[in-house]
Amino acid sequence: MAAIDTPLTFTVRRRAPELIVPAKPTPRELKPLSDIDDQEALLIQMPVILVYRSNPKMRSKNPASVIREALAKLLVFYYPFAGRLKAGPEGKLMVDCSAEGVLFIEAEADVTLSQIGDALPPPSPFMEELLYDVPGSSGILYSPLLLIQVTRLLCGGFIFAIRFNHTMTDGAGLVQFLSGLDEIARGAKSPSTLPVWQRELLCSSDPLPITLTLTKGTPVDMVHKSLFFTTTEISALRKLVPVHLQSCTTFEVLTACLWRCRTIALQTNPEDEMPIIWTFNARKMFNPPLPVGYYGNVLAFPAAISTARDLCNKPFAHALELVMKTKSVVTKENIRSVSDLKAINGRYNYAGIRPYLVSDLTRLGFDEIDFGWGKAAYGGVCKGGVAAIPGLSSFYIPYTNNKGESGIVILICLPNGVMDRFVKEINNMLVQAKDNEVLLEHVLLEHELPALSKL
Template sequence: MASPLPPFTVRRGEPVLVTPSEPTPHETKPLSDIDDGEGMRFYSSGIHLYRANPSKSGQDPAKVIHDALSRALVPYYPLAGRLREEQGRKLVVDCFGQGVMFVSADADLTADDFGDVQSPPFPCFEEFILESTTIAGVEPVIDRPLLYIQVTRLKCGGFIFGQRFCHCVVDAPGGMQFEKAICELATGETSPSVTPAWGREMFMARDPPRLSYPHLEYRDPAGGPHDRMLTTAPSDMARVPFFFGPREIAGLRQRAPPGMRCSRFELVAACIWRSRTAALGYTPEEEVRLSFIVNARGRADIPLPQGFYGNAFAYSVAAATAGELTGGDLGYALELVKKAKSAVTYDYLLSVADLMVLEGRPLFALTRTYIVSDVSHAGFKSVDFGWGEAVYGGPAKGGEGPLPGVTNYFSRAKNGKGEEGTVVPICLPRDAMEKFQLEVQGLTAEL
């Protein structure tokens, strides 16, 4: 568990633009029609916490990372560019070496002050990531740096690496690929081991564009606009991390239909979706949804080029009425989750790209929808700038995007017994949290 932090001050230096260390092509590169949907137009935040390394005594991690970043931006030069919107809200990157934003800082804290932090949100994350200017509460992505980095030195000799990527240009694996390129250059390599590939033409709309699927993820659910999650004030929300370890997973497996093979993600997602629906008290006829990311990487039917770092995923949707979901057993929810998971093919991704062009790049539906992203296997802790593996590595926040209370990350963590499991930071109206806890306990108790 993360410890309450003692009083502290973060002293930021003056932010600077870091540009590629060598001349790079001056050109305009279009994003894919998967990249530039409304739901991608935000900055995704991540944090890595490092302890002191005696072998690095006297070295400034901020300078090491600053210099490696400048070198990494040579092969990854589009990340140093700026987004521009063309006709049809099409986003392109003007690549003229404008640079990414970087700031070094110092904090009156040690790595030990954070305790055993293993899952988001990271304590006081706002102090360790560099925000950009907001307009009416919205952070624009047009004509802004595509990456913001803050390196905060700790008084113990450790440091915190905080980054914010524009989601239009990278997804989580793509961002990790770039961070590992910085690591390799910071630790003495002359070039990144993976050569980056743009490859965005793979996910461009067809000519003419045509929808092959209903794409519920972009359609409002049946039953009207009512949803407590969209109307409850943040001050009336409770935030509780839920841990699904060996005992909880065993309990869920006992409730799966005989012979059904289920992943840990499918079991946890089905459990939370069903429990959340019951806790929020939707009427039986209202449609409820679980939306989750299905990654296209590593699949034979989607031959991505080696080194691709753009967005390569789609949101898939499981849908039912609240009455059907809460009235059925866990197996009913699992069937819906598995069916939705298998629906994403290359043709499905192209259909999403077509929808973006035909319908003005809409935001995905949010009403009575629970959106999850599994980052359990992203390898955040393996980001090593030369100081060793991260103590914590992962998302800065519990959820991101338009409404953090609607979105969740699934992360890997250990409990107090040293058991490894999946942790999910749940955010619900206070009066619904106790009901949710009881529902989860009922589904995870071993029979």
């Protein structure tokens, strides 16, 4: 995707943040998190944005007012989100269902979606304006569990941004919450899928931790970029796949490609073990199944592993085959308890090595959330590298650009010099696959835009 040629500046005017509380009285109680929720890797605030075009049928509606009213009604059902997280005995995390409310900001920006153009996918230098970090709100304990900002645009479109405490829910659970918000915003009395807490189902007396053990390195200057792979580029990469691996999925092809190119770019010790980890929604693997409406974290973290030497020197098929085999083994397993889930997450020791985590959001349905304005033009996380360790994670997000080309945006976070080498390796693979020159600008999203004027 081509770089944006013209500088873009605009101003965002925000109303004072307010706390939205449940529209009706809710139970005052303490609700412990599960053993899957309650782990170090999820002690983060995760931002997500949804972008909406103008809808003539909704011209008389203020999206901020519609969503504010729907939110108060939805919190009657999802009342733990209106509480505060606290540490109980022996550090066990639990929600104090205090009905203190979630933070909500109404804002306006003097810009249109057409002016923003293909700068919709992050990273963008104005995200801090579209999701204002209210002072004192970003802690894990004793802070609001949700922060929402609705920013209206001159064209009649708007941007919905939400930051959620990841200990409370995963991506699938957040989509369930937002789908309920969508339904109530469009007139429903209640969400069609009622929320289920029952976190005790994923608790265990087994003291073994499920937290990924990761060694934090020395902080370095990190660079955020996005790669846009059209269906054409993805098909081209498949030309590198040998016949016996042709059953591979798009996720497996892209993951193997990123794993190999990132390893080459890192220029690490050839004997270093380089695991590729991915988040896996384990809901369908439980036997008996979890109740419909369960919105806690149900994540597995399977991993494929190889030395840097083999990833760099062996053909692309080496990385792809490892990813496919690991994924095949995990998807065939049945999970009966949290201990089974721990077994999947504990197969590898990640201390002292250079892990890479990818999360596929292409089928979660963020872009299906409507609010009455139609499907989102973009729906997904705000940047890569969002984790306890900078540069660890990447996200796959569905996207269609202004030319009508569909594909997947992948958010990347790497040290400055490593990023340059990584992009070069990606380009080399595409050139090899297409047997001709591929302009890097067609893939790389360069959001080198000046910062907004501050209020």
